[in-house]
Amino acid sequence: MKTKLVATAVLASLASLAHAQSSVTLYGALDTSVAYFSNQKGANGQAGRTFELMSGNVSPNHWGLKGNEDLGGGLSAIFKLESGFNIDNGKLGQGQRMFGRQSWVGLDSNQYGTVTLGRQYDPLIDLIQPLTDDGPFGSTFATPGDMDNYDNSYRTDNSVKYTTPNIAGFQASAMYAFGGQAGATGSGQTYAVAAAYNNGPLGLGAGYFHANSNGTSGTFDGLNPNASFANDSAALTGGFVTANSLQIIRAAGSYVFGPFTAGVAWSNVQYNNYAGPSAGGNSTHFNNGQFFVNYQVTPAALLGFGYDYTKGSGNNVNAIYNQFSLGADYFLSKRTDLYALAGYQHASGQTISATTGDLVAATASFADFGNDSATNSQTMVMVGIRHHF
Secondary structure, three states: OHHHHHHHHHHHHHHHHHHHOEEEEEEEEEEEEEEEEEEEEOOOOOEEEEEEEEEOOOOOOEEEEEEEEEEEOOEEEEEEEEEEEOOOOOOEOOOOOOOOOEEEEEEEEOOOEEEEEEEEOOHHHHHHHHHOOHHHHHHHHOOHHHOOOOOOOOOEEEEEEEEOOOEOOEEEEEEEEOOOOOOOOOOOOEEEEEEEEEEOOEEEEEEEEEEEOOOOOOOEHHHOOOOOOOOOOOOOOHHHOOOOEEEEEEEEEEEEEOOEEEEEEEEEEEEEOOOOOOOOOOEEEEEEEEEEEEEEEEOOEEEEEEEEEEEEEEOOEOOEEEEEEEEEEEEOOOOEEEEEEEEEEEEEOEEEOOOOOOEEEOOOOOOOOOOOEOOOEEEEEEEEEEEEO
């Protein structure tokens, strides 16, 4: 009898230990607001101011499962399944995909780094986005149309990504996505590299991203003319989603001094060979310069200001977008906060029409909300609530 009790205790201990070495976590965020947009262009051509519920402003609405299994020797099996949705109507996001935000599995080593495979974010998002104001204030501080994927609007399918361990504040990552087309290895492929250094108050990062299209689709969401989620703003980027290739170069830096955090960023976005005035040889690039400063008023209250200058050049495109952003966030608890956001954008020059492919006067579309204006200016104001779980 005594032997059986000892054996039972040992088995229970082993079961408890095995359970402790594996974990699955349910997590997510709910975010919505009452929003106002000026000069919004309606579906039937009418234009005017709009009051509406707008979701996913500071954080995207999502739920997910993430897991970790300890394999011993500092090696773990990891996975993440993440679904995006619109809390205002319950619809799935990312083209109605069940796990459209992320779906990957991989191995993580304390000594050698991490390898993941599936649908995931590229290295520029992982390492450069934390140096921007996207974390505190989300879409309101995003590049116009999110053309440089500042606000991680787009993911990459069929991808393999490697990330080094963090060594004295330095970390690097590389990704390759398979196009999967027989006899055309490069068709639809995507590849990217990035590196960042974070030590104390200083953070620096830079990266390179390149995506190809096979003419109708690619592994990168933002280069897929047949997908409704291929662009956050038809007015800003809709005329370029037919491009055969997209190149993004990004660099950013931030510094914390007392209650203030300041940062600067630059990106160059180049669309090549898109349907337009000179179809077959078109190339247009956009340079984006950004600045932000945040003030931590109290541990629970944060204020922020941002400015973005975007200029397009090439193939007779000469569009310029000046954008100003304001944010205020107050935490009622660790999981729940109230926020107020506002901004203004002014557009000038010419760009490519998303419907005709011709040169047209540039119109405003504040940040990456996609509420395109019928004129060259737009104002946005919203007040909302967010809850993490």
